[in-house]
Amino acid sequence: MEKKELLYEGKAKKLYKTDESGVLWVAYLDQATALNGARKDAVNGKGALNNQITSLIFERLKDEGIPSHFIEKLSETEQSVKSVSIVPLEVVVRNVAAGSFSKRLAIPEGTALAFPIIEFYFKEDRLDDPFINEDHIRVLEIATEEEIAEIKRLAQKVNEALLTIFQKAEIRLIDFKIEVGRDEEGAILLADEISPDTCRLWDMKTQAHLDKDIYRRDLGDLVPVYQEVLQRLAD
């Protein structure tokens, strides 16, 4: 397979066309951002780590019967994926209170939730990705009622699988964000990435942050932490 023209340059990845129809080439970048890109730094080695972690996780999810865009890892920093039409939602699943949820509702970080909460944010940079509900999604024609139900089922399944995967690595899955897309037949597929950039991960014993909060909160160097996550997942 050959890499063709650049399709999209995001904050974390570059997407290229390929000579195969329906297949994209994703290159993970050595860049960390926060506050919707307002803060940006070069971080050597981050692209390779996120590519490897995402590839490993999508492989494991496939073993659990979860459909995704992931095809294969092509190199340290690159992977091939099925091209989908991204549903403009950030689907967040929360097992434990943290981040914006804790702030908005004054629930201390680390409080376990009685059951996993699914939240939707409208993926629209100009609006700063606002929090929306299922009625908004239907009225704005972002997705149909049936698709919303399908997306929620998928998010629940991903959560259950990830909880097991991270538990084995002695990591507590606090919350995470997924993106989904429609394939050519209109089926909903898990897309984008699942990495320490998109999950909150705490060490089970020490509760130390093993995710992008290291960068957001200026807690030190992110690379050794992501390395630790990859190492524990691979063991």
Ligand SMILES: Nc1ncnc2c1ncn2[C@@H]1O[C@H](COP(=O)(O)OP(=O)(O)OP(=O)(O)O)[C@@H](O)[C@H]1O
């Ligand atoms: N299989 C796919 N097909 C098409 N687009 C995809 C696929 N997987 C992920 N994407 C999109 O590719 C882009 C990935 O780049 P990156 O994560 O760097 O974006 P970003 O800076 O977070 O910006 P955005 O606000 O667009 O998500 C995202 O817009 C994501 O929605």
Ligand SMILES: [Mg+2]
């Ligand atoms: Mg992104």
